[in-house]
Amino acid sequence: MTTGTHESDHGPRRRDASATREAILNSAIEAFTRLGYDGAGVREVAGGAGVTAMLVNRYFGSKEQLFAEAVDRSFAPRTVVSNDPSELSEQTATRLAARTAPDADNLDPFLLMLRSAANPRAAEIMRAAIEKHVGQHLAGILPGPEAALRGDLLLSLIAGVWLMRKVIATPALTGVDQGTLTRQLQDLMQVLVDAPQDQTTSNS
Template sequence: MTVPEIEEQRDSPPLRRRNAAATREAILRSALVAFTRHGYDGVGVREIAQQAGVTAMLVNRYFGSKEQLFAEVVEVTFSERTLIADDIASLSRFAAAALVASEPRSVDGFLLMVRSVSNPRATEILRAGIDRHFQRHLVSVLPGAHAHERAALFLSLLAGVRLMQQVMKNPALAAEDESALARPLEAMFQLLIEPPAEEDQPR
């Protein structure tokens, strides 16, 4: 390689910076990890940009603002329903088994939520994302009355167990016999899935 070729290579920006899709993906991946680890208030655009290998100005060019970047992170993270099945017949069993077997990941919607709810605007974005990706789906598949309330309780049970597992690290929820935890969880989920008794339904 000649000296001019070496100098040209040094002066050229990385390939990722010339590729809009790759640059956007790198920023989003950096933000996913950063917001999950540190929460909305715990990290700034500069840190996200640095980990992505770009400038803060470029982050704002692609996403507009930190708030809009967070909203995109929530959308991507919540689009994967890892704990909720589409089939009503397997909903309680799937949720219980997945919940017991779940382990913390570098990108985790629950940890993203827990570490960001101290910020009111982040909470609004998270609440909208939960409604859009989880609660509406549950409401659409739950039979009988009070589907909105039962869907919210279903999600609350999921979140409560995850809190005790991953944040409080309750040793009783790390039992070697996963079935001992999955069975009662499945029963609790099933109570919320089954239609209310006739006397509880609105007239």
């Protein structure tokens, strides 16, 4: 009887701890996305999760570690970059045009990145997450030399279009026909996707 009671008590504690940790992490993602690393504090994250700041620190150790886990969770899904190397430019261009349309939902990982980039430590954490979740992926599927460089250039193109179209909302980008934008993005991306020609061959 005692053993049964102990087991039933122990199970809920594990489940409650997991749910509490998840609530804190979700609150942190929301707070860092809305306010950036410097603007969001542990107390605000705790309030959003319905716990105390002490409990947040107990689960995550520090604001920096909490931010690192929030970034890792936010950056893991590939919402724009394609997984298919044979259709990388086409699918990525299509997704980018759709996800940056004026009436599309905000891309929260980009907002988190934009609002936290001014902090050097936050930038370092985000740089590592980008490399882990998409940088290595692109470097692995792009053919030819300098794949890592071309992958970062492709990510820069994606981030720049997102910033100019969704955040700054320049008239040319917000007013362009979706199909036209997709085609032009695909052409630009294909230049980076294609393996560069051997310079010695092209110069001979």
